[in-house]
Amino acid sequence: MAFTQAVPATNRLLDALHHKDREQLLTNCEHMELNIGEVLYRAGAAIPHVYFPTGGFISLLAPVDSSNLELGLVGNEGVLGITLILGVDSAPFTALVQGTGTALRITTASFLHILEQSAELHQVLKRYLYVSMSQLAQSAACTRFHLVEGRLARWLLMTKDRAHSDHIHITHVFLAYMLGVRRVGVTKAANSLQQQKLISYQRGDITILDHDGLEAASCGCYQADKEIYERILGRVGQPSVGAMTGFRTPPPLQTSREVGDWLLRRL
Structure with missing residues (x-):
């Protein structure tokens, strides 16, 4: 890829x-x-x-x-x-x-x-x-629960966010491997997204044509992932995770192992 x-x-x-x-x-x-x-x-x-x-x-x-x-x-x-x-x-x-x-x-x-x-x-x-x-x-x-088409749309959006590009080169075989589905499922999902003019796909080259449309076609997990990141990490320097989520903030800890021990006790 x-x-x-x-x-x-x-x-x-x-x-x-x-x-x-x-x-x-x-x-x-x-x-x-x-x-x-x-x-x-x-x-x-x-x-x-x-x-x-x-x-x-x-x-x-x-x-x-x-x-x-x-x-x-x-x-x-x-x-x-x-x-x-x-x-x-x-x-x-x-x-x-x-x-x-x-x-x-x-x-x-x-x-x-x-x-x-x-x-x-x-x-x-x-x-x-x-x-x-x-x-x-x-x-x-x-x-476990979402259809292949929505999961594929989510995956393409996630890769775009990290690659900072609308252009991806990837085969159906590799996509199927990443999504944990059969190749025929990826082929059908990619064809559907292409028919909706959300992506273009030819010989392993995928171009995202309509970001907003692709986001609408994706499962809700894409937006959920973005929201949790911005809610927790978009506010660094403001109230702690405990204050925002109800997750108890640990006492002052001196070493990384103390942090691990404290978290394990919370499970």
């Missing part, structure tokens, strides 16, 4: 930090290219680096029998390696680059050292973890 990066992107989580905390992270990060098909983590493996995508995006894949199912996407709105704030250093999902771009990468050791010194970074990442959990639950429900 290939995407044309129309505009350069920054990382929204890093942008939410005040200058001092952001600079401390940036001085320990290295710029890297994200290449399509590159596996950054495998499910169950150790997490050697934390990635803040600044362009392109990454699929989160759960192993199912001899295949994989996509559960979510991480682009410049997020971070890869979020389980480290729980004191868990193994990856829950396989992370596969789907859209070429760039990222800022930091070693796990450096990330944890900075995390333990920065209350603000802790705050932002805890909010992102909450958003990620909500979106993964939404994705699981979407896969």
